Structure formats: structure tokens, C-alpha cells
Amino acid sequence: MEIYRSQKSKAKAEKPHEFYYSKNKLIAGTVLWSVVSMGAIALSVVAISKSNAGWLAAAIAATMVWMLIGCIRGLTNLNTPVLVIGADGILFPDGVLIAWEDIEENTYLSQSYMGIPTGRFISVTTRLKKPKRKALRVFALDMTSDEYLEICDRYIQRHYGDEE
Known part of the structure; x- marks a missing residue:
């Protein structure tokens, strides 16, 4: 059963999602x-x-x-997106775009020591010869692990045709 979406909502869902520093x-x-x-x-x-x-x-x-x-x-870079997730794939700050079909594993790692957060990373393993693995420290980004993984899932489903 299809859920009704307004044109504005559809247009917003089609735009790439940009993550900025907090x-x-x-x-x-x-x-x-x-x-x-x-x-x-x-x-x-x-x-x-x-x-x-x-x-x-x-x-x-x-x-x-x-x-x-x-x-x-x-x-100094608050207005520049650090990570962009869109229909094409994941765009990293150094300009590397990894397409959805080239992603083998997409992981959000959260490290802590005795309950104190010490690091948060995104690790993307690819099917490409180079880069084989791409990692990004996301501790200071304005996003949560649930938000990141939910947005990635939405674009992957759309890419492989599971969602209209």
C-alpha cells in the first residue's frame, strides 16, 4: 500500500542529504x-x-x-557539508564518491571507554580496487548512527528498486 506524499515531501526526499559539523x-x-x-x-x-x-x-x-x-x-568549515548521501552514493570530503553498487559493507562504529564516548567513525568497504576501504571520523558531525544508517538504507532501497 502506497502512502500519500506531497510534491514538496517527494522533492525533499530526492535531494541528497548533507551532514555538517555541529x-x-x-x-x-x-x-x-x-x-x-x-x-x-x-x-x-x-x-x-x-x-x-x-x-x-x-x-x-x-x-x-x-x-x-x-x-x-x-x-571554519561550518557551512560546508562534510558528508553527502544521495542517489548516486556516499560522497566523502576529499571528493571520493562511492556508488551504492560498489559498497560491500557500510558500518557506523561508536567507541567508548567506561561509558565515555571516545570516537565515532563511518567505515565503508568497497568492491573497488582503490579505495578498498574508506573511513571517516564523524565524532563532531551533527548526526546520529540511527539517522546515518536510516538515510543510507532509504537510498539503497531506492537504488535497487525496492521503493518508489
């Missing part, structure tokens, strides 16, 4: 990594003056600064 998540990450980076830098400066083990603390501080830079870079 401003709130990026601001929270920027604040967090700023505070943690400052503390790690201060700790490494003190530790370097006492022993060579301080260089390990400096390396950890540099990694934290790198995470901070990633958040700041995301804040």
Missing part, C-alpha cells in the same frame, strides 16, 4: 582541548627541566594541540 560539539571540543593542551604544555615544560622524560610529556602535549587544531579547522 557547532556546539566543535566549540566544546575547542574549549576542552585548549584547557587540556595548556595543562599538558605546562607539565611538559616543568618535566623537561627536570629530566629527559619530559620530552614524552611534550609529545603528548603536541598531540593534544593537534586535536585542538582539528576542532578549530572544523569551526
Whole structure:
């Protein structure tokens, strides 16, 4: 049984779905990594003056600064879609489009440590020679795993003709 849809609803469903960075998540990450980076830098400066083990603390501080830079870079691209899902397939930020017929496995991975979320990734395994696997870190995107998988399912069903 077909459900009635207005023309506006049909047109919206046909448009590719774009996912953007979440401003709130990026601001929270920027604040967090700023505070943690400052503390790690201060700790490494003190530790370097006492022993060579301080260089390990400096390396950890540099990694934290790198995470901070990633958040700041995301804040500069709030109006640019990071991930686009449409009738053609999944378009990644580097311009790689993986068509639905080339996707072998599409997974949303959510990692946590003792209940604290530590990472969210999309992993797409393809039938292509290159890229064989495409992954994207989506921790700061404004989407949930259910939303991502539901949109992918909708487009896959439409692509293979299961839905009108």
C-alpha cells in the first residue's frame, strides 16, 4: 500500500542529504582541548627541566594541540557539508564518491571507554580496487548512527528498486 506524499515531501526526499559539523560539539571540543593542551604544555615544560622524560610529556602535549587544531579547522568549515548521501552514493570530503553498487559493507562504529564516548567513525568497504576501504571520523558531525544508517538504507532501497 502506497502512502500519500506531497510534491514538496517527494522533492525533499530526492535531494541528497548533507551532514555538517555541529557547532556546539566543535566549540566544546575547542574549549576542552585548549584547557587540556595548556595543562599538558605546562607539565611538559616543568618535566623537561627536570629530566629527559619530559620530552614524552611534550609529545603528548603536541598531540593534544593537534586535536585542538582539528576542532578549530572544523569551526571554519561550518557551512560546508562534510558528508553527502544521495542517489548516486556516499560522497566523502576529499571528493571520493562511492556508488551504492560498489559498497560491500557500510558500518557506523561508536567507541567508548567506561561509558565515555571516545570516537565515532563511518567505515565503508568497497568492491573497488582503490579505495578498498574508506573511513571517516564523524565524532563532531551533527548526526546520529540511527539517522546515518536510516538515510543510507532509504537510498539503497531506492537504488535497487525496492521503493518508489
